[in-house]
Amino acid sequence: MPMVQIDKLVKEYDGLLAVDNLDLELETGVVLGLVGPNGAGKTTTLRCLSGIIPPTSGRILVDGNDLEKERVPARQVLAFVPDEPRLFEDLTVRDHLAVIARLYGVADGRQRGAELLARFDLSDREDSYPSELSRGMKQKLMIALALLHRPRLLILDEPLTGLDPAAMRRMKRTLQEMAREGMAVMVSSHMLHLVEEICDDILILQKGRKIVEGSLAEIRARLPELDASADLEEIFMHATGGDDLP
Amino acid sequence: MNRALWELQLRSLRGRLRRRLRLLRKPRYVIGLVAGLAWMAFWIGRPLGRALRRSVGQGDAGVEVGNGIIRVGDKSVQFGPGALLEKLPAGALDGVHLLVALILAVAICLWWLAPWHRPVLRLREEELSLLLAAPLSRRQIIQYAILRHQPGIIFGSLIMSFFLGSGPLLHRAGFLFMAWLFLSLWDLHSTARHLWHARTREVGGMTALRRRIGLAGGTGLYLVATGAALYAAHATALAAAAGAGDDMLASVGNYLTALGSSLPVTILLAPLWAMVAPFFATTPMGYAFALAAPLLALVAHHEWVVRTPRLFEDAALEQARKRGRSKNKNRRQRRRWKLGRRRQPFPLPPVGLPEVAIVWKNLLQVSRLGLGTIVALGLGGLLLVTILPAFLPTPTKFYLMLALAGAFPPAMVALMCGVIYRHDLRVDLLHADILRAWPLSGSRLVAAEVAGPVISATLAATLALGVAAAAETGHRLQAFLAGRGGGQSLLPADFWTLIHAPAPLAMLLAAAGVLPLVVALAAVSSAIQNLAVLLFPGWLRLGRQRRSGAAQFGQNLLASAVLMLTLAIGLIPGLLLAGLVVGLHFFLGLSVSPWEWPLLGILTALPLAAEAAGLILLAGRRWERFDPSAQTLSED
Incomplete structure (x- = not known):
């Protein structure tokens, strides 16, 4: 059973079609990169998949649970890191960890929280409020909070924005380790070299539609007009029509 | 000043005005504007109009408030510096x-x-x-x-x-x-x-x-x-x-x-x-x-x-930069003291009911003082208020004022709970993208959101009741210390004859009757606000933002009026039930014994609690269908 199964997902905003009949399956242990030009529907797809916004139509199964009908078990296994780190202004870093641990029932929440803070170099910021953290630190805290309950599906929207090079490197390693341990990871980014580096599969979206999906090798095979050594940037430009631009 | 800077000021002003006018495409802003302007015309326009007419030698009858004067027809009462001078x-x-x-x-x-x-x-x-x-x-x-x-x-x-x-x-x-x-x-x-x-x-x-x-x-x-x-x-x-x-x-x-x-x-x-x-x-x-x-x-x-x-x-x-970061947050950014950052309302173990985490988080937004500390401080304060004035030549008026100050707030705090305490979905809706991913059903989440304000209101009401009790006890203590015996009450002697109960017991029974009512009332009041913010997020103030402009002001005014009316309607079943019981006593020629006060309180609270539960369930269902992208995030 795939970790994520999306059937004919449609999302409309005031008549604007943000996601158009998207079908997708994501197996455990796989890192899927979601790329596409601005307005392609990447964030909307991720927000639908994490249960933040309800789809207009279609069905999303997470670990076999319908995200709409079996809300709690479906959400128990997933974690979402939004593109903008939105934290509670009146809660310290420690308070955030305590709330999330309780919400997901993480028995070793304190210990795991301390480990995650150490991993993201935030150990000395336990008593800081979000307003006292830089954007990068907030982003790291969001990721630490997402990992606290050992999710089986991790959804990240532009996760590396604002991170310093060392944190970026650590983040990449963490994602790969998580996948190796059996977590399904879905990550959207405009950093194509990053996606190429850490993702097993790529999904290119344009105007809410799936343009192409598969591993880099599979995609290359499907696009014979491209060079056999074409990197993701070339594939992306070709698939989205960016090549045609002057 | 440089002409370009004037231009920048003027264009900014024009842009702001245009943005406001553009909002009027949405009917709710038009309605809000009409209500806001009507309010302003009533309270500001009328007195100014009268002043204008007076300045040209015309006057008229009617009621005028403002300008340091309250005038009804020919009679007027001045207040403010003018009156004093x-x-x-x-x-x-x-x-x-x-x-x-x-x-x-x-x-x-x-x-x-x-x-x-x-x-x-x-x-x-x-x-x-x-x-x-x-x-x-x-x-x-x-x-x-x-x-x-x-x-x-x-x-x-x-x-x-x-x-x-x-x-x-x-x-x-x-x-x-x-x-x-x-x-x-x-x-x-x-x-x-x-x-x-x-x-x-x-x-x-x-x-x-x-x-x-x-x-x-x-x-x-x-x-x-x-x-x-x-x-x-x-x-x-x-x-x-x-x-x-x-x-x-x-x-x-x-x-x-x-x-x-x-x-x-x-x-x-x-x-x-x-x-x-x-x-x-x-x-x-x-x-x-x-x-x-x-x-x-x-x-x-x-x-x-x-x-x-x-x-x-x-x-x-x-x-x-700081202001940019806190745009949607507290305007008067609270000073972040280094000390006390580890204080919590109560310890939150990592395992247990997840709703408690939300209550904990919301209480934390109000104060980092532990609930135990708050209770200890409250008790200490009450003890001080009871004992200290009793040793001084405190006039009875002081005790009467203290008793009144304690007797009225419980009802007010409970009724206005939804207005006074906003640490619920109205703040959390700005974090909808975090909350929506939490593994919690809608109704459980809303119940947790409502619980924070209810706890705050109940604590405040209990403290107020304590103040009233402290006034009565202090007054008796003062009389006792002055050698006039301990039976001198603030209430008329007839009252004590009627209820046949010693004062401490009567006070305890009164509190036991009032507190369930406070909890139920506060729950209804807060649940109405939480349901309303999910149904009409554009009409209510989210987070700690202050909305300015006549249209927004009118919206606030209308929303408050409608919510108050809803609350008033919500009180009817409980009041009817209480009225029925008291009426029955009256019909049978019986007085309501103090032993019945807790029962009466619980009986009146039951329909209110059922209403609150119903509202929470409704709000929970609404939350599950709530689309923050279409509702909150697209708000202006």
Whole structure:
């Protein structure tokens, strides 16, 4: 059973079609990169998949649970890191960890929280409020909070924005380790070299539609007009029509 | 100021206006605007219209509130400074003028001595990055920053003249102009003070120390001299006050008049006296002459501020960044004390009901004091209120006032729980993208959101009940200590005869009757607000944002009215049930025994609790279908 199964997902905003009949399956242990030009529907797809916004139509199964009908078990296994780190202004870093641990029932929440803070170099910021953290630190805290309950599906929207090079490197390693341990990871980014580096599969979206999906090798095979050594940037430009631009 | 900067101001103003007008495409803003304008017309337009008619010699019957007067037909009651001045003896105006100058002098001195100061020029991040990089002089940028304060100053002047101005339209116009002048002067003086402190910090070392010593010495000397002059004039003034006999107002008038006639006092307070002189002018000519000093001071202050050598750029940028970060958050960003950051309302173990985490989080947003500490502090305070006044010659009036202060709040706090305590979905909806991913059903999440305000309201109501009980107990204790026996109650003796119960037991039973009601009422009140914010997020204020503008004001007004009406309807079943029980007692010729109070409370609370549960379930269902992208995030 795939970790994520999306059937004919449609999302409309005031008549604007943000996601158009998207079908997708994501197996455990796989890192899927979601790329596409601005307005392609990447964030909307991720927000639908994490249960933040309800789809207009279609069905999303997470670990076999319908995200709409079996809300709690479906959400128990997933974690979402939004593109903008939105934290509670009146809660310290420690308070955030305590709330999330309780919400997901993480028995070793304190210990795991301390480990995650150490991993993201935030150990000395336990008593800081979000307003006292830089954007990068907030982003790291969001990721630490997402990992606290050992999710089986991790959804990240532009996760590396604002991170310093060392944190970026650590983040990449963490994602790969998580996948190796059996977590399904879905990550959207405009950093194509990053996606190429850490993702097993790529999904290119344009105007809410799936343009192409598969591993880099599979995609290359499907696009014979491209060079056999074409990197993701070339594939992306070709698939989205960016090549045609002057 | 540079023409481009005027252009920027005008275009910004025009843009803001256009944005507001564009909002009117949405019906809810049109409705809000109509309601807001109607309200303003009723409270501001009518009194102004009357003043206009009076100034052309016409008057009419009816009710007028405002302008320091309440008038019904021909009868009127004056309040505010106008009323006071009218009752003071002739010549006391100079004394009042002097008193105002004295208050200003003391306030300004103390303010200068205060070590804290805010960042100097409050410009937005985008303005700073544009202006600091542009070929503009520092003077021009500072002028631009000062000009940005003007809308607030003009609004403040209008409010001041509405409440304090009186008489025909020309008088009001004079008052309005002076109010504007005074507030502008105050603003410039405040900016100059902040610049001075910032500059002192900037220069540092011995120079800063010298500046600070100079300031402390100068202001201290001035205050001591003024105090000494007042003390010297005090004996004469006191003798003059005694001449007025028992008339307190006349005594005060005479005292002030005598103070005003002291030359040293007059000389020392002259600068401040001159700044407010137009407010006290009695003739148009006097007003015109009196304007000269504040106008000159305004020009001097302007030059003082724009010629500052202070390097304001870094501080302004830092402040702009901070304000940008907290745009949707608390306007008056709470000071983050280093101590007490580990305090919690109660310990939160990692395993257990997940709803408790939300309650914990929401209570944390109100206070980091532990619930145990709050209870201990409350009990300590109540004990103090009970015991301390009993040993003093405290009048019975004090106990009566204390009892009233404790008896009314429980009902108010419970009914207004949804309005007073906002640490629920109205704040959390701005974090909808976090909350939606949490593994919690809608109704459980809403129940947790409602619980925070209910706990806060219940604690407040319990404390208030405690105050009422402390008043009764303290009064009895005082009588006991005075050897009059311990049975002297604040309530009539008939009451105790009727209920046949000792006072401590009766108080406990009353609390047991009131508290379930408080909890149920608070739950209904808060649940209504939480359901409303999910149904009509655009109509309610989210987070700690303050919404300005007539349309938003009207929306707030309408939303509050509708929610209050809903609450009133929600109370009917509980009240009917309570009325039925009391009516039955009355019909059978029985009185409601104190032992029945808790039962009556629970009985009345039951339908309310059922309503709250229903509202929470509804809100929970709504939450599960709630689309933050379409509802909240697309709001203006």
